Amino acid sequence: MRVTLPAESALPSALAEQAEPSCYSRLTNEWFCGQYLVDRHAEITEATVEHVLITVASVAFGVAIAFPLALLARRYPRLESTLLGVSTGIYTIPSLALFPLLLPFTGLSPTTVVLGLGLYALTILVRSMLEGLRAVPDDVREAATGLGYGAGRLLLKVELPLALPVIMAGLRVATVSTVALTTVGSLVAYGGLGNLIKDGVNTNFRAELLTAAVLCVVLAVLLDVLLVLAQRLLTPWTRGAAG
Amino acid sequence: MTIFLDTWDYLTSAASWTGTGGMLQLLLQQLLLTGTALVIALVVGLPLALWLGHLGRGGFLAINISNVGRAVPTFALLALLVTFEFPGRAELGPYGRAGLATLIALALFALPPIITNSYVAVREVPAEVKEAARGMGMTGPQRFLRVELPLALPLVASGVRLALVQVWATATIAALVAGPGLGRVITDGFFRTNYGKGLAGAVVVALVALVLEVSAALVQRAVTPPGAATGGRTGGRADAGSLEGGREVSAGARRVEPAAGPLDR
Numbered sequence: 001m002r003v004t005l006p007a008e009s010a011l012p013s014a015l016a017e018q019a020e021p022s023c024y025s026r027l028t029n030e031w032f033c034g035q036y037l038v039d040r041h042a043e044i045t046e047a048t049v050e051h052v053l054i055t056v057a058s059v060a061f062g063v064a065i066a067f068p069l070a071l072l073a074r075r076y077p078r079l080e081s082t083l084l085g086v087s088t089g090i091y092t093i094p095s096l097a098l099f100p101l102l103l104p105f106t107g108l109s110p111t112t113v114v115l116g117l118g119l120y121a122l123t124i125l126v127r128s129m130l131e132g133l134r135a136v137p138d139d140v141r142e143a144a145t146g147l148g149y150g151a152g153r154l155l156l157k158v159e160l161p162l163a164l165p166v167i168m169a170g171l172r173v174a175t176v177s178t179v180a181l182t183t184v185g186s187l188v189a190y191g192g193l194g195n196l197i198k199d200g201v202n203t204n205f206r207a208e209l210l211t212a213a214v215l216c217v218v219l220a221v222l223l224d225v226l227l228v229l230a231q232r233l234l235t236p237w238t239r240g241a242a243g
Numbered sequence: 244m245t246i247f248l249d250t251w252d253y254l255t256s257a258a259s260w261t262g263t264g265g266m267l268q269l270l271l272q273q274l275l276l277t278g279t280a281l282v283i284a285l286v287v288g289l290p291l292a293l294w295l296g297h298l299g300r301g302g303f304l305a306i307n308i309s310n311v312g313r314a315v316p317t318f319a320l321l322a323l324l325v326t327f328e329f330p331g332r333a334e335l336g337p338y339g340r341a342g343l344a345t346l347i348a349l350a351l352f353a354l355p356p357i358i359t360n361s362y363v364a365v366r367e368v369p370a371e372v373k374e375a376a377r378g379m380g381m382t383g384p385q386r387f388l389r390v391e392l393p394l395a396l397p398l399v400a401s402g403v404r405l406a407l408v409q410v411w412a413t414a415t416i417a418a419l420v421a422g423p424g425l426g427r428v429i430t431d432g433f434f435r436t437n438y439g440k441g442l443a444g445a446v447v448v449a450l451v452a453l454v455l456e457v458s459a460a461l462v463q464r465a466v467t468p469p470g471a472a473t474g475g476r477t478g479g480r481a482d483a484g485s486l487e488g489g490r491e492v493s494a495g496a497r498r499v500e501p502a503a504g505p506l507d508r
Contacts, residue, residue, distance in 0.1 A: 092456040093449040094412035096419065096426050100445035103438060104246050173313070180316040184416060187433055194318060201322040201420050209326055213319035220314035 024207040033207035040208075044196070048215060051192025054185060055178050055223070057114045062121030062174060069122075070129035071155075080130070087123040095120070095184040103188070113185035120181065121174040128170020132163030165238060168231040172224055179220040193219075249439020254446065266428060266447060272339055273424035274451075276417075277410045279338070280349030284406060287350070288357040289399075296365025296395070297387050305362040312355035317413045321348045321420045332421070339423030345414065352413045353406040360402025364395035397467040404459035411455055415448050425451075 023033040037044065073080040093101070098116045106112040136159050144158045160167075183194030191198065193212040200209030232239065253259050260267045295301035324344035325332050335342025368391045376390045418426025425448050432441025 089453060089456075092408050092452045094415040094426075094452060096412075096415045096429055097445035097448040097452070100429055100433070100438070100441045101449065103442065104244055176310075176313050180314060180319075183316040183318040184419070186318075187419065187430070194316070197316075197319050197322050198419065201326055204326060206326060209319075209322055213316070213323060216316050216319055217314050224314075 024205070029204065029206050031206045031210050036207040036211065044211065044215070047193050047196050047212065048219070050190070051179070051182055051194075051216070051219060054110060054113055054117070054182050054190065054192055055175065055219075057110075058117035058178050058182070059121050059171070059175050061114060061118035062125050062178075063171070065118070066122045066125035066129060070126050070133065073126070073130060074133055083126065087119075087126055090119050091123040095181050096187060099185065099187050108188050108190075110185075110190045112188050113182065113190045117178050117181055117185075121178055124170050124174040124177070125167075128167050128173075129163070131170075132166030133159055135166060136162045161235070164235050165231070168227060168234075172227050175223050175227060176220045179216060179223060183216060246438050246442060249437070250442040250446065253440050253443040259440075259443070264427075266425065266444070269423075269425045269427060270447065270451065272337065273411075273414050273426075276338055276342075276345060276349060276414050276424060277407070277455075280346050280410050280414075281353055281403070281407060283346070283350040284353035284357055284410075285403070288354045289361055292358040292361035293365055293387075293392070293395075293399075296362040297383075297391060299366050302362065302366070305359045309355035309359045312352060317348065317352060317416050318419055320351070321345065321413075321417055321422065324348055325420050325422070341417070341420065341422040344420075345417040345422045345424070348417070349410045349413050353410045356402045356405035356409060358402075360405070361395070361399045364398035364402070365391050367398075368394045393468070397463065400463040400466050404456070404463055407459050408452065408456055411452050 021027040022035045022039075023030045024036040024039075069083060073083050090098075095116065098119070099112055102112045102115055106115060140158065140162065141154065144154050149158065182192050183197055185191035186194035186198040189195065193216050196208050196212035197216075199205065200207075200212060259265060262268070292305065295305070321344065324330055324347060325341045330341075330343035330347060332341045333343060334340055335346070338346060365387075372390060372394070373386060376386045381389065414424045415426035415429070417424050418428075418430045425444060428444025429441045429448065432438060432444060
Protein backbone atom coordinates (compact mmCIF):
# COMPACT_ATOMS: atom_id res chain seq x y z
CA MET A 1 0.00 0.00 0.00
CA ARG A 2 1.25 3.38 -0.82
CA VAL A 3 1.19 6.07 1.78
CA THR A 4 -0.31 8.95 -0.07
CA LEU A 5 -1.49 11.11 2.77
CA PRO A 6 0.68 14.13 3.36
CA ALA A 7 1.17 14.86 7.03
CA GLU A 8 3.60 16.33 9.51
CA SER A 9 7.22 15.91 8.68
CA ALA A 10 7.73 13.83 11.78
CA LEU A 11 7.95 10.35 10.35
CA PRO A 12 6.85 7.34 12.29
CA SER A 13 9.86 5.11 11.83
CA ALA A 14 7.74 2.03 11.29
CA LEU A 15 6.29 3.55 8.14
CA ALA A 16 9.73 4.33 6.84
CA GLU A 17 10.21 0.62 6.19
CA GLN A 18 7.50 0.48 3.55
CA ALA A 19 8.53 -0.13 0.01
CA GLU A 20 8.73 2.61 -2.63
CA PRO A 21 6.69 5.44 -1.21
CA SER A 22 5.54 7.91 -3.85
CA CYS A 23 7.51 11.11 -4.01
CA TYR A 24 4.75 13.05 -2.30
CA SER A 25 4.15 10.65 0.54
CA ARG A 26 4.71 11.93 4.04
CA LEU A 27 7.95 9.96 4.10
CA THR A 28 9.67 11.74 1.28
CA ASN A 29 7.56 14.89 0.90
CA GLU A 30 9.56 16.11 -2.05
CA TRP A 31 9.18 19.62 -3.46
CA PHE A 32 9.03 18.45 -7.06
CA CYS A 33 6.87 15.44 -7.68
CA GLY A 34 5.59 14.29 -11.05
CA GLN A 35 3.49 11.59 -9.45
CA TYR A 36 1.55 14.23 -7.55
CA LEU A 37 0.65 15.96 -10.80
CA VAL A 38 -0.55 12.68 -12.27
CA ASP A 39 -2.50 11.47 -9.24
CA ARG A 40 -4.14 14.74 -8.34
CA HIS A 41 -4.59 16.25 -11.76
CA ALA A 42 -8.35 16.54 -11.33
CA GLU A 43 -7.97 18.59 -8.18
CA ILE A 44 -5.23 20.75 -9.69
CA THR A 45 -7.24 21.40 -12.83
CA GLU A 46 -10.31 22.30 -10.82
CA ALA A 47 -8.36 24.78 -8.70
CA THR A 48 -6.72 26.32 -11.78
CA VAL A 49 -10.05 26.70 -13.57
CA GLU A 50 -11.56 28.31 -10.47
CA HIS A 51 -8.57 30.62 -10.28
CA VAL A 52 -8.93 31.71 -13.90
CA LEU A 53 -12.69 32.17 -13.58
CA ILE A 54 -12.36 34.32 -10.45
CA THR A 55 -9.60 36.39 -12.04
CA VAL A 56 -11.47 36.96 -15.28
CA ALA A 57 -14.74 37.73 -13.52
CA SER A 58 -13.02 40.21 -11.19
CA VAL A 59 -11.21 42.04 -13.95
CA ALA A 60 -14.35 42.07 -16.12
CA PHE A 61 -16.32 43.48 -13.20
CA GLY A 62 -13.59 46.06 -12.67
CA VAL A 63 -13.67 47.11 -16.33
CA ALA A 64 -17.47 47.27 -16.40
CA ILE A 65 -17.53 49.65 -13.44
CA ALA A 66 -14.35 51.56 -14.19
CA PHE A 67 -15.28 52.61 -17.72
CA PRO A 68 -18.49 54.52 -16.90
CA LEU A 69 -16.80 55.97 -13.81
CA ALA A 70 -13.88 57.20 -15.89
CA LEU A 71 -16.27 58.81 -18.38
CA LEU A 72 -18.18 60.47 -15.57
CA ALA A 73 -14.99 61.70 -13.93
CA ARG A 74 -13.87 63.16 -17.23
CA ARG A 75 -17.16 64.96 -17.70
CA TYR A 76 -17.29 66.29 -14.13
CA PRO A 77 -13.74 67.13 -12.99
CA ARG A 78 -14.90 67.73 -9.45
CA LEU A 79 -15.95 64.11 -9.29
CA GLU A 80 -12.51 62.99 -10.32
CA SER A 81 -10.64 63.75 -7.10
CA THR A 82 -13.41 62.20 -5.02
CA LEU A 83 -13.42 59.09 -7.16
CA LEU A 84 -9.65 58.73 -7.07
CA GLY A 85 -9.59 59.39 -3.34
CA VAL A 86 -12.22 56.79 -2.55
CA SER A 87 -10.72 54.15 -4.82
CA THR A 88 -7.26 54.75 -3.37
CA GLY A 89 -8.78 54.37 0.07
CA ILE A 90 -10.27 51.01 -0.86
CA TYR A 91 -6.98 50.00 -2.42
CA THR A 92 -5.20 50.74 0.83
CA ILE A 93 -7.23 48.12 2.69
CA PRO A 94 -5.39 44.79 2.74
CA SER A 95 -7.17 42.01 0.89
CA LEU A 96 -7.33 39.84 3.98
CA ALA A 97 -9.37 42.60 5.63
CA LEU A 98 -11.45 43.54 2.59
CA PHE A 99 -12.99 40.10 2.18
CA PRO A 100 -14.31 39.99 5.76
CA LEU A 101 -15.69 43.50 5.30
CA LEU A 102 -17.71 42.30 2.30
CA LEU A 103 -18.76 39.09 4.01
CA PRO A 104 -21.90 40.40 5.77
CA PHE A 105 -23.29 41.35 2.35
CA THR A 106 -22.20 38.50 0.16
CA GLY A 107 -21.48 35.61 2.53
CA LEU A 108 -19.00 32.80 2.02
CA SER A 109 -19.30 32.83 -1.74
CA PRO A 110 -17.19 33.49 -4.81
CA THR A 111 -19.04 36.81 -5.06
CA THR A 112 -17.12 38.08 -2.03
CA VAL A 113 -13.81 37.39 -3.74
CA VAL A 114 -14.87 38.70 -7.14
CA LEU A 115 -16.30 41.87 -5.64
CA GLY A 116 -13.21 42.54 -3.54
CA LEU A 117 -10.74 41.88 -6.32
CA GLY A 118 -12.92 43.82 -8.75
CA LEU A 119 -12.66 46.85 -6.47
CA TYR A 120 -8.87 46.62 -6.49
CA ALA A 121 -8.80 46.22 -10.27
CA LEU A 122 -11.16 49.18 -10.57
CA THR A 123 -8.67 51.47 -8.85
CA ILE A 124 -5.94 50.64 -11.32
CA LEU A 125 -8.27 50.71 -14.32
CA VAL A 126 -9.97 54.04 -13.62
CA ARG A 127 -6.58 55.71 -13.39
CA SER A 128 -5.29 54.25 -16.62
CA MET A 129 -8.54 55.01 -18.45
CA LEU A 130 -8.49 58.65 -17.35
CA GLU A 131 -4.82 58.84 -18.21
CA GLY A 132 -5.34 57.29 -21.63
CA LEU A 133 -8.31 59.45 -22.59
CA ARG A 134 -6.51 62.55 -21.41
CA ALA A 135 -3.52 61.72 -23.58
CA VAL A 136 -5.61 61.98 -26.77
CA PRO A 137 -4.34 65.11 -28.55
CA ASP A 138 -6.83 67.95 -28.70
CA ASP A 139 -6.28 68.60 -32.39
CA VAL A 140 -7.23 65.01 -33.18
CA ARG A 141 -10.44 65.46 -31.24
CA GLU A 142 -11.10 68.73 -33.01
CA ALA A 143 -10.46 67.22 -36.40
CA ALA A 144 -12.92 64.43 -35.71
CA THR A 145 -15.54 66.88 -34.51
CA GLY A 146 -14.93 68.89 -37.65
CA LEU A 147 -15.56 65.78 -39.69
CA GLY A 148 -18.95 65.52 -38.06
CA TYR A 149 -18.26 62.92 -35.38
CA GLY A 150 -20.78 63.00 -32.54
CA ALA A 151 -19.78 62.41 -28.94
CA GLY A 152 -20.44 58.66 -29.03
CA ARG A 153 -18.71 58.01 -32.32
CA LEU A 154 -15.82 60.24 -31.28
CA LEU A 155 -15.34 58.16 -28.14
CA LEU A 156 -15.60 54.77 -29.81
CA LYS A 157 -13.83 55.46 -33.08
CA VAL A 158 -11.22 58.02 -32.13
CA GLU A 159 -10.57 58.44 -28.45
CA LEU A 160 -10.71 54.82 -27.29
CA PRO A 161 -8.38 53.46 -29.97
CA LEU A 162 -5.86 56.20 -29.23
CA ALA A 163 -6.16 55.63 -25.48
CA LEU A 164 -5.88 51.87 -25.86
CA PRO A 165 -2.14 51.44 -25.24
CA VAL A 166 -2.35 53.20 -21.86
CA ILE A 167 -5.57 51.42 -20.93
CA MET A 168 -4.08 48.06 -21.88
CA ALA A 169 -1.05 48.78 -19.71
CA GLY A 170 -3.43 49.33 -16.80
CA LEU A 171 -5.36 46.20 -17.69
CA ARG A 172 -2.16 44.15 -17.65
CA VAL A 173 -1.21 45.41 -14.22
CA ALA A 174 -4.73 44.81 -12.93
CA THR A 175 -4.83 41.28 -14.34
CA VAL A 176 -1.45 40.23 -13.04
CA SER A 177 -2.15 41.58 -9.57
CA THR A 178 -5.58 39.95 -9.55
CA VAL A 179 -4.08 36.55 -10.36
CA ALA A 180 -1.77 36.92 -7.37
CA LEU A 181 -4.51 38.26 -5.10
CA THR A 182 -7.02 35.56 -5.89
CA THR A 183 -5.00 33.23 -3.66
CA VAL A 184 -6.06 35.22 -0.59
CA GLY A 185 -9.65 34.27 -1.42
CA SER A 186 -8.83 30.97 0.27
CA LEU A 187 -9.88 32.77 3.46
CA VAL A 188 -13.48 32.33 2.32
CA ALA A 189 -12.65 28.99 0.63
CA TYR A 190 -12.76 30.44 -2.89
CA GLY A 191 -9.13 31.09 -3.65
CA GLY A 192 -8.52 28.87 -6.67
CA LEU A 193 -4.91 27.78 -6.41
CA GLY A 194 -4.81 29.58 -3.07
CA ASN A 195 -6.88 26.74 -1.62
CA LEU A 196 -4.12 24.32 -2.55
CA ILE A 197 -1.50 26.65 -1.09
CA LYS A 198 -3.46 26.88 2.14
CA ASP A 199 -3.85 23.13 2.33
CA GLY A 200 -0.19 22.66 1.43
CA VAL A 201 1.05 24.93 4.18
CA ASN A 202 -1.36 23.54 6.78
CA THR A 203 -0.47 19.91 6.13
CA ASN A 204 3.16 20.52 5.18
CA PHE A 205 2.51 19.09 1.72
CA ARG A 206 5.45 20.44 -0.24
CA ALA A 207 4.59 19.22 -3.73
CA GLU A 208 1.09 20.67 -3.51
CA LEU A 209 2.37 24.00 -2.21
CA LEU A 210 5.10 24.45 -4.79
CA THR A 211 2.92 23.28 -7.67
CA ALA A 212 0.19 25.76 -6.81
CA ALA A 213 2.68 28.61 -6.31
CA VAL A 214 4.38 27.94 -9.64
CA LEU A 215 1.02 27.63 -11.42
CA CYS A 216 0.02 31.06 -10.06
CA VAL A 217 3.09 32.68 -11.57
CA VAL A 218 2.66 30.78 -14.84
CA LEU A 219 -0.96 31.87 -15.00
CA ALA A 220 -0.01 35.51 -14.44
CA VAL A 221 2.62 35.37 -17.18
CA LEU A 222 0.25 33.59 -19.59
CA LEU A 223 -2.56 36.09 -19.12
CA ASP A 224 -0.08 38.92 -19.49
CA VAL A 225 1.20 37.50 -22.77
CA LEU A 226 -2.40 37.05 -23.97
CA LEU A 227 -3.14 40.70 -23.23
CA VAL A 228 0.01 41.82 -25.06
CA LEU A 229 -1.06 39.79 -28.08
CA ALA A 230 -4.56 41.23 -27.90
CA GLN A 231 -3.11 44.70 -27.77
CA ARG A 232 -0.97 44.04 -30.84
CA LEU A 233 -4.03 42.83 -32.72
CA LEU A 234 -6.14 45.77 -31.60
CA THR A 235 -3.57 48.45 -32.34
CA PRO A 236 -1.87 47.38 -35.56
CA TRP A 237 -0.82 50.97 -36.25
CA THR A 238 1.60 51.02 -33.32
CA ARG A 239 3.63 48.17 -34.72
CA GLY A 240 6.89 49.26 -36.18
CA ALA A 241 6.76 52.51 -34.25
CA ALA A 242 9.27 52.84 -31.47
CA GLY A 243 8.15 51.42 -28.15
CA MET B 244 -27.72 40.99 11.08
CA THR B 245 -26.16 39.53 14.18
CA ILE B 246 -22.68 39.62 12.70
CA PHE B 247 -22.54 43.39 13.17
CA LEU B 248 -23.61 43.02 16.78
CA ASP B 249 -20.94 40.38 17.35
CA THR B 250 -18.39 42.66 15.76
CA TRP B 251 -19.42 45.55 17.94
CA ASP B 252 -19.29 43.37 21.05
CA TYR B 253 -15.83 42.15 20.17
CA LEU B 254 -14.54 45.64 19.46
CA THR B 255 -15.97 47.12 22.63
CA SER B 256 -15.01 44.41 25.10
CA ALA B 257 -11.78 45.16 26.90
CA ALA B 258 -10.80 41.51 26.98
CA SER B 259 -10.31 41.37 23.21
CA TRP B 260 -7.75 44.18 23.35
CA THR B 261 -5.65 43.38 26.39
CA GLY B 262 -3.40 40.51 27.39
CA THR B 263 -1.27 38.10 25.39
CA GLY B 264 -2.73 37.65 21.94
CA GLY B 265 -5.01 40.63 22.50
CA MET B 266 -5.54 43.04 19.63
CA LEU B 267 -3.36 45.71 21.21
CA GLN B 268 -0.39 43.38 21.41
CA LEU B 269 -0.96 42.10 17.88
CA LEU B 270 -1.33 45.64 16.59
CA LEU B 271 1.99 46.68 18.12
CA GLN B 272 3.58 43.51 16.79
CA GLN B 273 2.38 44.24 13.27
CA LEU B 274 3.49 47.86 13.45
CA LEU B 275 6.91 46.68 14.62
CA LEU B 276 7.07 44.16 11.75
CA THR B 277 6.01 46.81 9.25
CA GLY B 278 8.54 49.34 10.50
CA THR B 279 11.43 46.89 10.60
CA ALA B 280 10.73 45.49 7.16
CA LEU B 281 10.43 48.97 5.68
CA VAL B 282 13.76 50.00 7.21
CA ILE B 283 15.45 46.86 5.87
CA ALA B 284 14.04 47.47 2.39
CA LEU B 285 15.12 51.11 2.51
CA VAL B 286 18.64 50.25 3.61
CA VAL B 287 18.97 47.66 0.85
CA GLY B 288 17.02 49.23 -1.98
CA LEU B 289 17.41 52.96 -1.69
CA PRO B 290 21.20 53.35 -2.15
CA LEU B 291 21.18 50.89 -5.03
CA ALA B 292 18.28 52.53 -6.84
CA LEU B 293 19.54 56.08 -6.31
CA TRP B 294 22.99 55.12 -7.53
CA LEU B 295 21.62 53.39 -10.63
CA GLY B 296 19.42 56.38 -11.27
CA HIS B 297 22.42 58.69 -10.96
CA LEU B 298 24.26 56.58 -13.53
CA GLY B 299 21.09 56.42 -15.62
CA ARG B 300 21.49 52.69 -16.04
CA GLY B 301 19.65 49.61 -14.92
CA GLY B 302 16.12 50.62 -15.86
CA PHE B 303 15.58 47.13 -17.16
CA LEU B 304 16.41 45.78 -13.71
CA ALA B 305 14.09 48.20 -11.92
CA ILE B 306 11.10 47.48 -14.15
CA ASN B 307 11.62 43.74 -14.09
CA ILE B 308 11.92 43.58 -10.34
CA SER B 309 8.62 45.34 -10.02
CA ASN B 310 6.91 43.13 -12.61
CA VAL B 311 8.12 39.89 -11.07
CA GLY B 312 7.11 41.15 -7.64
CA ARG B 313 3.62 41.71 -8.90
CA ALA B 314 3.23 38.22 -10.32
CA VAL B 315 4.37 36.34 -7.21
CA PRO B 316 1.50 36.02 -4.75
CA THR B 317 2.38 37.22 -1.27
CA PHE B 318 0.53 34.30 0.18
CA ALA B 319 2.50 31.77 -1.89
CA LEU B 320 5.83 33.31 -0.96
CA LEU B 321 4.95 33.37 2.73
CA ALA B 322 3.73 29.78 2.55
CA LEU B 323 6.97 28.68 0.90
CA LEU B 324 9.13 30.54 3.41
CA VAL B 325 7.48 28.94 6.43
CA THR B 326 7.59 25.50 4.85
CA PHE B 327 11.28 25.68 3.94
CA GLU B 328 13.72 24.34 6.54
CA PHE B 329 14.92 27.91 6.81
CA PRO B 330 13.53 30.36 7.91
CA GLY B 331 10.56 28.15 8.77
CA ARG B 332 8.17 28.90 11.58
CA ALA B 333 10.78 29.68 14.20
CA GLU B 334 9.83 32.25 16.82
CA LEU B 335 11.77 35.50 16.55
CA GLY B 336 11.67 37.63 19.69
CA PRO B 337 9.00 40.32 19.58
CA TYR B 338 8.24 39.44 15.97
CA GLY B 339 6.42 36.30 17.02
CA ARG B 340 5.93 32.97 15.34
CA ALA B 341 7.44 32.72 11.86
CA GLY B 342 8.84 36.18 12.53
CA LEU B 343 11.90 35.86 10.32
CA ALA B 344 9.94 34.38 7.41
CA THR B 345 7.44 37.22 7.65
CA LEU B 346 10.14 39.87 7.80
CA ILE B 347 11.85 38.46 4.72
CA ALA B 348 8.60 38.39 2.75
CA LEU B 349 7.67 41.91 3.86
CA ALA B 350 11.06 43.36 2.95
CA LEU B 351 11.00 41.63 -0.45
CA PHE B 352 7.60 43.08 -1.28
CA ALA B 353 8.64 46.53 -0.12
CA LEU B 354 11.61 46.58 -2.51
CA PRO B 355 9.88 46.95 -5.91
CA PRO B 356 8.08 50.25 -5.27
CA ILE B 357 11.13 51.70 -3.51
CA ILE B 358 13.58 50.67 -6.22
CA THR B 359 11.41 51.58 -9.21
CA ASN B 360 10.36 54.96 -7.87
CA SER B 361 13.77 56.03 -6.64
CA TYR B 362 15.43 54.95 -9.85
CA VAL B 363 12.92 56.74 -12.05
CA ALA B 364 12.95 59.80 -9.77
CA VAL B 365 16.69 60.38 -10.08
CA ARG B 366 16.99 59.43 -13.74
CA GLU B 367 14.15 61.70 -14.74
CA VAL B 368 15.69 64.84 -13.30
CA PRO B 369 15.68 67.04 -16.43
CA ALA B 370 18.85 66.77 -18.46
CA GLU B 371 19.18 70.55 -18.75
CA VAL B 372 19.22 70.87 -14.96
CA LYS B 373 21.97 68.25 -14.70
CA GLU B 374 23.83 69.97 -17.51
CA ALA B 375 23.60 73.31 -15.76
CA ALA B 376 24.91 71.77 -12.54
CA ARG B 377 27.83 70.30 -14.45
CA GLY B 378 28.44 73.64 -16.13
CA MET B 379 28.69 75.25 -12.72
CA GLY B 380 31.56 72.92 -11.96
CA MET B 381 29.79 70.54 -9.61
CA THR B 382 31.35 67.12 -9.17
CA GLY B 383 29.35 63.90 -9.47
CA PRO B 384 28.60 63.56 -5.75
CA GLN B 385 27.76 67.26 -5.52
CA ARG B 386 25.33 67.02 -8.42
CA PHE B 387 23.72 64.00 -6.83
CA LEU B 388 23.37 65.43 -3.34
CA ARG B 389 22.50 69.02 -4.15
CA VAL B 390 20.57 68.77 -7.40
CA GLU B 391 19.27 65.33 -8.21
CA LEU B 392 18.31 64.16 -4.75
CA PRO B 393 16.21 67.19 -3.77
CA LEU B 394 14.38 67.09 -7.10
CA ALA B 395 13.85 63.34 -6.80
CA LEU B 396 12.59 63.43 -3.23
CA PRO B 397 8.83 63.67 -3.87
CA LEU B 398 8.79 60.64 -6.15
CA VAL B 399 11.08 58.71 -3.80
CA ALA B 400 8.69 59.53 -0.97
CA SER B 401 5.77 58.29 -3.02
CA GLY B 402 7.58 54.99 -3.51
CA VAL B 403 8.16 54.67 0.22
CA ARG B 404 4.50 55.40 0.80
CA LEU B 405 3.46 52.66 -1.65
CA ALA B 406 5.89 50.32 0.10
CA LEU B 407 4.43 51.13 3.50
CA VAL B 408 0.89 50.31 2.40
CA GLN B 409 2.15 47.19 0.67
CA VAL B 410 4.05 46.00 3.75
CA TRP B 411 1.07 46.52 6.02
CA ALA B 412 -1.09 44.44 3.70
CA THR B 413 1.50 41.70 3.45
CA ALA B 414 1.93 41.64 7.22
CA THR B 415 -1.80 41.02 7.49
CA ILE B 416 -1.62 38.10 5.09
CA ALA B 417 1.11 36.54 7.22
CA ALA B 418 -1.65 35.33 9.52
CA LEU B 419 -2.88 33.00 6.77
CA VAL B 420 0.25 30.94 7.28
CA ALA B 421 -0.07 31.15 11.06
CA GLY B 422 2.36 34.06 11.18
CA PRO B 423 2.33 37.01 13.54
CA GLY B 424 0.25 40.17 13.48
CA LEU B 425 -3.32 41.44 13.54
CA GLY B 426 -4.38 39.30 10.64
CA ARG B 427 -4.55 36.49 13.15
CA VAL B 428 -7.72 37.97 14.60
CA ILE B 429 -9.26 37.71 11.14
CA THR B 430 -8.09 34.17 10.42
CA ASP B 431 -8.97 32.98 13.92
CA GLY B 432 -12.44 34.38 13.55
CA PHE B 433 -12.87 32.66 10.21
CA PHE B 434 -11.43 29.30 11.14
CA ARG B 435 -13.65 29.12 14.23
CA THR B 436 -16.65 30.47 12.34
CA ASN B 437 -16.72 33.41 14.71
CA TYR B 438 -17.31 35.90 11.91
CA GLY B 439 -17.94 38.77 14.30
CA LYS B 440 -14.37 38.47 15.51
CA GLY B 441 -13.07 38.15 11.95
CA LEU B 442 -14.93 41.27 10.92
CA ALA B 443 -13.68 43.13 14.00
CA GLY B 444 -10.08 42.30 13.08
CA ALA B 445 -10.72 43.42 9.52
CA VAL B 446 -12.12 46.74 10.70
CA VAL B 447 -9.04 47.43 12.82
CA VAL B 448 -6.63 46.38 10.05
CA ALA B 449 -8.44 48.55 7.51
CA LEU B 450 -8.56 51.58 9.80
CA VAL B 451 -4.86 51.36 10.61
CA ALA B 452 -4.10 50.98 6.90
CA LEU B 453 -6.01 54.16 6.14
CA VAL B 454 -4.29 56.03 8.98
CA LEU B 455 -0.88 54.91 7.70
CA GLU B 456 -1.75 55.95 4.15
CA VAL B 457 -2.98 59.37 5.20
CA SER B 458 0.04 60.00 7.47
CA ALA B 459 2.38 58.92 4.69
CA ALA B 460 0.59 61.25 2.29
CA LEU B 461 1.08 64.14 4.73
CA VAL B 462 4.78 63.33 5.10
CA GLN B 463 5.09 63.15 1.34
CA ARG B 464 3.46 66.52 0.98
CA ALA B 465 5.85 67.92 3.57
CA VAL B 466 8.94 66.81 1.65
CA THR B 467 7.60 68.06 -1.67
CA PRO B 468 9.02 71.53 -2.32
CA PRO B 469 6.41 74.05 -3.44
CA GLY B 470 6.25 74.15 -7.21
CA ALA B 471 7.47 70.61 -7.65
CA ALA B 472 4.11 69.21 -6.67
CA THR B 473 2.37 67.51 -9.52
CA GLY B 474 -1.02 67.05 -8.00
CA GLY B 475 -2.33 63.57 -8.30
CA ARG B 476 0.53 62.22 -10.26
CA THR B 477 3.36 61.83 -7.79
CA GLY B 478 1.18 60.38 -5.13
CA GLY B 479 -0.73 58.37 -7.61
CA ARG B 480 -0.64 54.70 -8.11
CA ALA B 481 0.35 54.99 -11.69
CA ASP B 482 2.20 51.99 -12.85
CA ALA B 483 5.47 50.84 -14.23
CA GLY B 484 3.66 48.84 -16.88
CA SER B 485 3.12 52.01 -18.84
CA LEU B 486 6.62 53.28 -18.31
CA GLU B 487 6.82 54.39 -21.91
CA GLY B 488 3.95 56.78 -21.31
CA GLY B 489 5.62 59.50 -19.31
CA ARG B 490 3.68 62.72 -19.20
CA GLU B 491 4.73 66.33 -19.09
CA VAL B 492 3.73 68.05 -15.92
CA SER B 493 3.42 71.74 -15.50
CA ALA B 494 5.77 73.01 -12.82
CA GLY B 495 9.40 72.98 -13.81
CA ALA B 496 8.58 71.04 -16.96
CA ARG B 497 9.57 67.88 -15.16
CA ARG B 498 8.87 64.67 -16.90
CA VAL B 499 7.51 62.43 -14.23
CA GLU B 500 7.15 58.84 -15.17
CA PRO B 501 4.69 56.56 -13.52
CA ALA B 502 5.66 55.34 -10.11
CA ALA B 503 5.88 51.73 -9.15
CA GLY B 504 2.69 49.91 -9.79
CA PRO B 505 0.29 48.36 -7.39
CA LEU B 506 1.44 44.98 -6.31
CA ASP B 507 -0.09 42.18 -4.51
CA ARG B 508 -2.13 43.66 -1.74
